[in-house]
Amino acid sequence: MREVDFLHYRPGSSIIHRHDPRFKLLELIIFSAVALAGSPLSLALSGALLAAFHCLAGTSLRGLRKPLLFWLAMALLIAGAAALAEPEPPVVLFGWMSPFGITGLEAGGLRALRLLAVLLAGQLLASTTDPVELAEALKRLLFFLPPAWRGLLAASIGLTVTFIPQVLDEAAAVSDAALSRGLAERRSIFRRVLILARPLAENTLRRAELIADAMLSRSFTPQPTPLQLPMHGRDWLLFAVSLMPLAAELGQKYF
Amino acid sequence: MNPPLLQLRQLSHRFPNGTLGLDSVSLSIEKGEFIVLAGPNGSGKTILMRHLNGLARPSSGEILLNGLSVLDNLARARRIIGLVFQEADAQIVGQTVSRDAAFGPENLKLPREEISRRVEASLQAAGLSGFENRRPHTLSGGEKRRLAAAGVLAMRPELLVFDEPFTGLDWPGSADLIEVITALHASGTAILLITHDLEKILAHAQRLILMNKGRIHADGPPSDLLEQVEELGIRRPRCPLHEMTWKR
Ligand SMILES: Nc1ncnc2c1ncn2[C@@H]1O[C@H](COP(=O)(O)OP(=O)(O)OP(=O)(O)O)[C@@H](O)[C@H]1O
Numbered sequence: 001m002r003e004v005d006f007l008h009y010r011p012g013s014s015i016i017h018r019h020d021p022r023f024k025l026l027e028l029i030i031f032s033a034v035a036l037a038g039s040p041l042s043l044a045l046s047g048a049l050l051a052a053f054h055c056l057a058g059t060s061l062r063g064l065r066k067p068l069l070f071w072l073a074m075a076l077l078i079a080g081a082a083a084l085a086e087p088e089p090p091v092v093l094f095g096w097m098s099p100f101g102i103t104g105l106e107a108g109g110l111r112a113l114r115l116l117a118v119l120l121a122g123q124l125l126a127s128t129t130d131p132v133e134l135a136e137a138l139k140r141l142l143f144f145l146p147p148a149w150r151g152l153l154a155a156s157i158g159l160t161v162t163f164i165p166q167v168l169d170e171a172a173a174v175s176d177a178a179l180s181r182g183l184a185e186r187r188s189i190f191r192r193v194l195i196l197a198r199p200l201a202e203n204t205l206r207r208a209e210l211i212a213d214a215m216l217s218r219s220f221t222p223q224p225t226p227l228q229l230p231m232h233g234r235d236w237l238l239f240a241v242s243l244m245p246l247a248a249e250l251g252q253k254y255f
Numbered sequence: 256m257n258p259p260l261l262q263l264r265q266l267s268h269r270f271p272n273g274t275l276g277l278d279s280v281s282l283s284i285e286k287g288e289f290i291v292l293a294g295p296n297g298s299g300k301t302i303l304m305r306h307l308n309g310l311a312r313p314s315s316g317e318i319l320l321n322g323l324s325v326l327d328n329l330a331r332a333r334r335i336i337g338l339v340f341q342e343a344d345a346q347i348v349g350q351t352v353s354r355d356a357a358f359g360p361e362n363l364k365l366p367r368e369e370i371s372r373r374v375e376a377s378l379q380a381a382g383l384s385g386f387e388n389r390r391p392h393t394l395s396g397g398e399k400r401r402l403a404a405a406g407v408l409a410m411r412p413e414l415l416v417f418d419e420p421f422t423g424l425d426w427p428g429s430a431d432l433i434e435v436i437t438a439l440h441a442s443g444t445a446i447l448l449i450t451h452d453l454e455k456i457l458a459h460a461q462r463l464i465l466m467n468k469g470r471i472h473a474d475g476p477p478s479d480l481l482e483q484v485e486e487l488g489i490r491r492p493r494c495p496l497h498e499m500t501w502k503r
């Protein structure tokens with residue numbers, strides 16, 4: 001089984017892992033909004049808090065490697081494009097007049113940092129929250145929808161998350177089998193994709209059938225015993241701390 | 256007299272493409288029995304198992320659970336009959352071992368305390384205590400197989416059916432699984448075990464059923480039927496019956 005570690009739940013028992021998923025969802029929304037639209041000061045505050053939360057959650061640098069690499073590529077693109085769009089005044093390096101503008105570079109850099117904060121917030125939620133609990137939290141936060149919809153929503157999130165590693169695994173097996181039979185000799189990438197697509201689709205459907213059998217045998221219902229999501233004092237405390245960037249933003253705006 | 260736990264009457268199954276998968280199969284299973292079901296590849300063992308809890312529907316014939324039709328009460332059948340499939344990976348739906356074991360009892364809408372009790376007991380019975388927070392996909396093949404069994408056990412079935420449980424397991428892996436299965440049988444659960452590897456398990460069985468081409472070829476005490484297994488292409492172990500086990 002392939003280990004997918006980007007945006008993937010890693011079981012643990014840190015205070016962040018045990019934090020109520022309803023709060024975590026709300027906090028993700030607040031952090032993202034402040035990070036995307038707030039002042040540089042609020043952004044910095046969000047960033048500091050996110051870093052602290054990641055430390056509390058015991059996130060390893062290895063776990064962050066893929067999101068950080070992804071961000072680095074995006075950051076170079078964003079900052080580079082912004083700096084090229086605004087060439088005045090130019091960045092001067094050792095007497096060389098570069099085509100990049102300072103103002104544009106600053107604006108692009110800020111944008112890249114905003115993206116980093118959102119990415120870190122998403123990664124924190126995904127890696128510390130059991131998808132089943134996340135689905136349950138979503139179900140409760142969307143209390144205004146009809147119960148049947150909420151049950152199905154939670155069930156399909158759970159299923160999707162279960163299914164992703166299985167599909168990736170199937171894809172790896174199919175492509176390994178094809179490669180060992182000389183697939184790489186084929187010139188056209190289009191033909192290669194077609195050759196892989198059919199067995200992948202068939203095997204995935206077969207896998208889906210097996211999963212369906214197994215789930216029905218275990219009396220699957222979209223309305224099982226609800227999860228208990230008890231709220232503790234520490235949940236409110238973490239939530240209050242998470243509100244700081246928002247408070248800072250509002251404070252700067254109105255006072 | 257009480258009706259048998261499970262009774263199959265003249266069960267036939269024709270696949271959409273016309274293949275006859277099962278051909279008037281009749282048999283009954285009593286509470287607490289230990290049965291080994293063997294037969295060559297393609298003899299209909301898996302499709303038979305899928306009928307037991309109503310996953311597959313017969314073209315003709317019927318299946319009675321405690322005297323009542325399985326198809327009329329699927330929920331009851333799926334609680335009382337636990338199926339452990341050959342592909343362990345496809346049976347695991349939880350993100351952690353204990354979440355997975357809780358899946359069945361949650362679907363039965365049991366209260367939380369009862370669910371935790373059952374999860375603990377079934378993980379212990381499957382020898383998986385201490386694995387509660389592991390990601391299932393990081394388990395070994397043998398551990399996955401035992402987790403699949405634990406997930407079904409947590410529903411407290413009266414009959415447990417295993418399809419080729421030894422595929423891909425080494426000797427210690429098989430021995431651990433046999434330990435779990437024989438302990439379950441000792442505590443009163445009926446066992447139906449589908450396998451070609453008679454030498455790994457037959458010593459524990461009270462009954463052997465041989466299938467061929469969708470039909471029951473023979474059904475009786477293992478000692479009487481051992482003579483016939485090689486006709487069906489099943490290897491007859493070269494040891495006395497009581498030594499046909501991989502239990503340590
Ligand atoms: N969906 C299907 N459509 C048509 N024929 C099928 C289908 N599924 C199975 N069969 C056929 O039905 C027969 C019985 O299949 P089954 O899977 O029950 O065999 P088995 O005894 O479990 O074999 P094995 O030991 O290989 O697991 C086989 O000949 C198989 O080819």
Ligand SMILES: [Mg+2]
Pocket residue numbers: 300301302418
């Ligand atoms: Mg089979």
